[in-house]
Amino acid sequence: MTSVEWVAGKIRFIDQTRLPCEEVIEETSDYTEVADAIKKLKIRGAPAIGVAAAFALLLAVEDKRILSAKDLEEELSTAINVLSQTRPTAVNLFTALNRMRRVCQSFSHTDVVTIRLHLIEEARCIQQEDVEACRKIGEHGAALIAPGSSILTHCNTGALATAGEGTAQSIITTAARQNKIVRVFVDETRPLFQGARLTSWELIKHGINVVLITDSTAGYLMQQRRVSAVIVGADRIAANGDTANKVGTYSLAVLAERHAVPFYVAAPTSTIDLGTESGSQIPVEQRNEEEVTHVGGKRIAAEGVKVYAPAFDVTPNQLITAIVTEAGVLKPSFREAIAGLRLQSSQQAVGPT
């Protein structure tokens, strides 16, 4: 299963809002529809959003009326603007958009056909790098997992969230192939149930023993010493290792520390944002009230209630045991470890901050 694909000049993606009950594949040649799909979480997961945005830019510059390099650059710029407004927290989005913009700029002295070819190449490259990053994250991370482990994970970090096998989930599936995993506790992950809907669905396909829990059962499980390690993904990692991820991650990190359970963050280096000094600078997206007050279109909350619905929270680096990237396993001090990666400046985000 592939979350998002570039097929014959169109983008094809699975509508994640309808999983696991319906497997609906959507196809579009309109980049604004991709932007809309990202906003509505039909496409979600930090790395997958980056890949989808890169492909969306290809759609934006395909217009037959674009005749000059300058026209193309303007069209690309408009599309980058639209796409960068979709979701504020995941930095992979901005990383991908910036890479595409730079390629366009580098070839602005050439012609439309040449620029398009290089843009396609760059988008494919972003995709392929993520596939490879997922594979390596799986390998590096699985080495941290002891045989007989029960892993706790949050939200969805699998094939749906990336171009490859996932981030945190790639560690789980890789370790499972090494027969190290006894079971995976999956937080249902309110409000949108990505754990219940997506992670359970993916892990069951992998033949893994999945136990679904409500988010607030995680603490009780750790208290009973039933969790060997917590592994989560990331939407943005600051230069000091502070990590924004799906709301609830911070609570898991606090609970893991209390119970001396290792707490691993798994992400490609494209999720590291050198332009963000620490977690307090990460913009946290607020979601629509109805995601909390309604389930499946049906109201569950009392009328007149207000809602506070941050999509993410920020886990301070002190609570993180290790950050698993394709470049290896980073350990504290994370600021030094991240600086040691010598990430290219192209991976610094220019977001809508």
Place this chain on the structure above:
Amino acid sequence: MTSVEWVAGKIRFIDQTRLPCEEVIEETSDYTEVADAIKKLKIRGAPAIGVAAAFALLLAVEDKRILSAKDLEEELSTAINVLSQTRPTAVNLFTALNRMRRVCQSFSHTDVVTIRLHLIEEARCIQQEDVEACRKIGEHGAALIAPGSSILTHCNTGALATAGEGTAQSIITTAARQNKIVRVFVDETRPLFQGARLTSWELIKHGINVVLITDSTAGYLMQQRRVSAVIVGADRIAANGDTANKVGTYSLAVLAERHAVPFYVAAPTSTIDLGTESGSQIPVEQRNEEEVTHVGGKRIAAEGVKVYAPAFDVTPNQLITAIVTEAGVLKPSFREAIAGLRLQSSQQAVGPT
């Protein structure tokens, strides 16, 4: 609004599973229907369950065919057995059943009419004591709340959960009348959304500023220093102060400690079980998988997933700042404070353990 009432030889209760969308009042003269209502959480909340069980015993002994004190005692015993199988954790259920059994035993030398009269009196007494306990818990607890407070609460501990104004919620409404409450953050409380459905509904009726959050948002709120105090109820408090309450309470207690936020447990002394030495001895009810895999009858989780669904968790006494009872505010060491209450032995539980 009254959660459960004894009206002209019948029991009347509001079906809490249909709130807040529908306010359905059920009425029954069959005690097994009350047992069923407790099992299905139409009636819920530790104190309310105790009151409902006492009233249910009145229904059980109303049968016209009961002619002797011995017949009545047998009928009562059968009903106690049925009711004690409904839910294992809330000790108020067993406390109420035991009190009714003792009254029956005390008057076994008299006649059926006399025993019935004393049973009615005892049931009314259990109800009235709870009303009074709620009032006093509110008073004692409100004294702990500083003006300008933002309170975080979990599950439902209001009029629906008790015979009176509630436990934790009575503190909130009392402090609100004293103009000390700026807002109340209400955990939605998965899986059955008692926070979203019931607590929000009740607090809005009280004119309180309610902000609904998903359960795993609580940690992020505390990290932002937006919570002045956490107040929760209890289903059973062991002799050392360890407290069983709705799953998720333990996580809140850990997070509160980390952020130096006071963590208060509010409960009538009927929730204290001297027969349970510590939290590890409290039986924790496991709920049906479908409460997690389905919402409003609709499946949300992937097919084939297993579920771990404890209804409660246990918070160790070290994480509790104070236990607010009708008899006053208990502070550590809780074992000594609880022993100092000199609770009657009738308040010791004989449960289905």
